[in-house]
Amino acid sequence: MPKFESFQEKLNSFDSSLPIDSAWMLPASWYTDSDFLALEKELVFKKSWQPVARLSQLEEENSYVTGVTADIPWVITRGPEGELRAFYNICRHKGREVVRGCGKAERGELVCGYHAWKFNTEGKLKSAPKMGGVKNFNLDEMSLVPLAVEAWGNWAFINGDLNAEPLSRQLKELNKRFDERSIEKYKFHSTKEWIINCNWKVFNDNYLDGGYHIPFMHPSLDAQIDMENYKTECFENYNIQSSPANQKNGELSYDHKERIGDGSIYAWVYPNFTLNLYGNCLDSNYVTPLGEDKCHVRYEFYFTEDCSEEFIENSIAQSDVTQVEDIEICESVQVGLKSGAYTAGRYAPQLEVGEYHFHQLLAKNLRQ
Numbered sequence: 001m002p003k004f005e006s007f008q009e010k011l012n013s014f015d016s017s018l019p020i021d022s023a024w025m026l027p028a029s030w031y032t033d034s035d036f037l038a039l040e041k042e043l044v045f046k047k048s049w050q051p052v053a054r055l056s057q058l059e060e061e062n063s064y065v066t067g068v069t070a071d072i073p074w075v076i077t078r079g080p081e082g083e084l085r086a087f088y089n090i091c092r093h094k095g096r097e098v099v100r101g102c103g104k105a106e107r108g109e110l111v112c113g114y115h116a117w118k119f120n121t122e123g124k125l126k127s128a129p130k131m132g133g134v135k136n137f138n139l140d141e142m143s144l145v146p147l148a149v150e151a152w153g154n155w156a157f158i159n160g161d162l163n164a165e166p167l168s169r170q171l172k173e174l175n176k177r178f179d180e181r182s183i184e185k186y187k188f189h190s191t192k193e194w195i196i197n198c199n200w201k202v203f204n205d206n207y208l209d210g211g212y213h214i215p216f217m218h219p220s221l222d223a224q225i226d227m228e229n230y231k232t233e234c235f236e237n238y239n240i241q242s243s244p245a246n247q248k249n250g251e252l253s254y255d256h257k258e259r260i261g262d263g264s265i266y267a268w269v270y271p272n273f274t275l276n277l278y279g280n281c282l283d284s285n286y287v288t289p290l291g292e293d294k295c296h297v298r299y300e301f302y303f304t305e306d307c308s309e310e311f312i313e314n315s316i317a318q319s320d321v322t323q324v325e326d327i328e329i330c331e332s333v334q335v336g337l338k339s340g341a342y343t344a345g346r347y348a349p350q351l352e353v354g355e356y357h358f359h360q361l362l363a364k365n366l367r368q
């Protein structure tokens with residue numbers, strides 16, 4: 001009879017007190033057990049800043065954007081006085097999503113499609129047809145449930161923790177690095193979405209391995225960046241990997257030189273958002289769970305205005321090559337994690353520093 005560990009035993013089976021050279025990685029169960037995902041949804045995804053929309057989708061007065069992220073149905077509105085607000089997109093009548101997709105709230109009203117209860121962009125219930133005569137029914141007590149919202153970079157972030165420290169205050173060093181590279185000059189071009197058969201943390205881990213896999217899995221990327229000088233710096237709830245452009249392999253093609261420019265910055269913000277900055281392009285990756293062994297990844301591509309269409313096409317194609325290679329890795333790792341033959345691995349102490357950082361933050365978060 002196999003011995004089944006309790007959830008608490010699984011949670012305790014990662015020792016976060018050890019330094020990187022003595023530590024073991026997260027145990028396989030953390031990536032395969034649905035109880036972990038349930039706990040992560042409550043403690044991680046509901047209580048961290050999630051970059052759910054682009055500010056460019058919310059420029060107009062009364063515009064709104066909706067979505068569902070890790071079981072959080074959300075709506076962000078831009079009020080008539082320019083205020084951004086966010087709410088659970090859940091009608092107070094029967095729990096239907098009030099609105100779907102994105103658009104403009106006519107007359108500033110979000111009208112639930114089910115029985116036409118009307119909320120304004122401040123989340124207040126303004127009218128509820130056929131509810132006259134209901135006892136103790138107070139419109140003021142039936143507002144949409146608020147979420148915290150913050151604009152940072154090109155994104156509107158939401159957070160289920162209304163007292164969360166503002167993101168811009170948390171990301172001080174990153175703000176500085178991006179200011180130095182004039183982040184505002186990168187303009188939105190397009191998005192790409194992927195569904196990957198792996199736990200969301202596998203995707204993160206792969207991103208955070210300090211470039212360890214780059215020479216083996218991404219030959220074309222490897223030729224462009226200087227792996228000898230690749231480094232990872234950890235800050236409180238984010239880390240920055242960076243690498244200068246590769247000068248050693250002789251002449252890079254014009255596109256490659258342009259693309260890498262002054263070197264690349266790979267910034268990761270706990271728990272699931274990354275920003276990759278190159279010479280004249282920037283892309284963001286946002287990974288969210290769809291199940292314990294399935295995740296969704298949204299890429300957004302940004303380019304400086306001087307980029308030609310041909311350059312942009314090549315650059316996105318280059319990113320796709322890397323992404324397809326990474327998907328293959330991540331899906332294969334998930335097979336190994338589920339096999340029962342793998343318990344936990346060890347960190348390469350000079351390289352897998354960002355991954356160790358992520359695991360430490362996650363363990364602290366799940367054990368709070």
Ligand code: FES
Nearest residue numbers: 091093094112115
């Ligand atoms: S569920 Fe929204 S009006 Fe009935």
Ligand SMILES: [Fe+2]
Nearest residue numbers: 206213218326
């Ligand atoms: Fe990769």
